[in-house]
Amino acid sequence: MSALAADPDLIRIGNCSGFYGDRLSAVREMLEGGRLDVLTGDYLAELTMLILGRDRMKDPTLGYAKTFLRQMEDCLGLALDQGVQIVVNAGGLNPAGLAGKLRELADRLGLTAAIAHVEGDDLVARTGELGLGQPLTANAYLGAWGIVECLNAGADVVVTGRVTDASVIVAPAAAHFGWGRTDYDALAGAVAAGHVIECGTQATGGNYSFFTEIADLTRPGFPIAEIRRDGSSVITKHPGTGGAVTVDTVQAQLMYEIQDARYAGPDVTTRLDSIELTQLGPDRVQIAAVTGEAPPPQLKVSLNTLGGFRNEMDFILTGLDIEAKAELAQKQLESWLPVRPAELTWTLARLDRPDAETEEQASAILRCVVRDPDPNKVGRAFSNVAVELALASYPGASFTAMPGDGKAYGVYTPGYVDAAEVPHIAVLPDGVRVDVPQAAETRALEPVAEPSLPQPLPDGPTSRVPLGLIAAARSGDKGGNANIGVWVRSDDQWRWLAHTLTVDALKRLLPETADLTVTRTVLPKLRALNFVIEGILGQGVAYQARFDPQAKGLGEWLRSRHLAVPEAIIDSSPEELL
Incomplete structure (x- = not known):
């Protein structure tokens, strides 16, 4: 049985992944570093869904984050021993497949683990009827309530497909405190905490503007949200880990990938303009006073399409006459190409400086990028011509690397569908399937009036x-x-x-x-x-x-x-x- 009930008024939720490729040892670090009730991980991003889509094209049994299986092979027993529930979106495009692999893993390790998953987000088979085109992947952003069903059924591990990044944090809090669907302020507070910790060490000093103020950023620890019954929280980290948790490191993550004052999700719209941050002590920042509103009537859908094929060539230009050298290389390459690709763009990065003391400081980079639906037009037909310039172009001609064949690239677009069109299914540890209703109460998004600005500063030097x-x-x-x-x-x-x-x-x-x-x-x-x-x-x-x-x-x-x-x-x- 999970440790969720250890403290009725607080739940301690850690994060171990901010993206597919994050620190592999983070699961063990978080489980061994101190007390946790729940360990969560965010493995999905817009680019990740494309990567998983291409995996699934090669093998229909794939489509999930394979590194999570490696982490569980190392740490599933440790999590079970400690009573720490694990909630991750590592299921990607195939949460059922990942859940099955986890059961096989548990059996092989001689462990008894209750594995559940959430599905329904994958709309790729219905994109025509929903007016979403013909993408490679199409996944609606589900919310927290399917995870809640799984946790309430005693799941030790819950894997999902495309839920919102914060949902893996919101759900354990909602299950622990018994929040209802309209407890908007509490839910919004948990969303704020979830948004802060879901990107891992970006909340503890990673990617932080004033990084030189942090005493030790060598190996920042992963963040923890201590969420209270009212939805307020304290962001912290395990003692002795690197990095720091300050008002600014927390605010840095709050500001990440947001749109406006309304942060919309499938369960609640969080008012970012209500949030109050307070430093309570070393590595302890409180998030409080968060208000929430009913969610919008539509769900966002992540759509990834194979856009065509891409190649690029970087020319090194050194010394004098940089602009003229770039003009010559561009004129030659374009005139030598046997067929022009659909897109051909040039960028000159003037990294050079006059009278430079090193050759590198005297050099600029001229980049040529080509794209086309036909891989042949951006493959050797392009790269061979680029190489042929080596002895026939500007003085000092060289390249950063030899070009190769064109590679497929993807195109991401957001879509929107009525929430009622999207199934939300919790598959419990015993295999029972529970249909989870979408929000009954919704509120259309509308702009927030700009607040009054403070009095301007008086003139001065x-x-x-x-x-x-x-x-x-x-x-x-x-x-x-x-x-x-x-x-x-x-x-x-x-x-x-x-x-x-x-x-x-x-x-x-x-x-x-x-x-x-x-x-x-x-x-x-x-x-x-x-x-x-x-x-x-x-x-x-x-x-x-x-x-x-x-x-x-x-x-x-x-x-x-x-x-x-x-x-x-x-x-x-x-x-x-x-």
């Missing part, structure tokens, strides 16, 4: 410095769009940021966004702004429209840009790390 001297940022991808969350740590800094970093200002600081649609959301309680930049990632991460296809560095680029900052707020002391 300024210095032209990087924005990142006072502001942190976190950026990420949502299909072809990217978000950048920006926040500061004092009230005076907020008075300046809220009035200064407008949409127009962002477009000036990031010229690549100048012709794109950008929207801004103001979150005063977090002293934060969120920007959504539409279309900057083309057709999603697998399309690789940019050298940073997931927009991971977009926020750091913004922080590096210089602007006139009042000297009075540059000297503002940041919150002391506890």
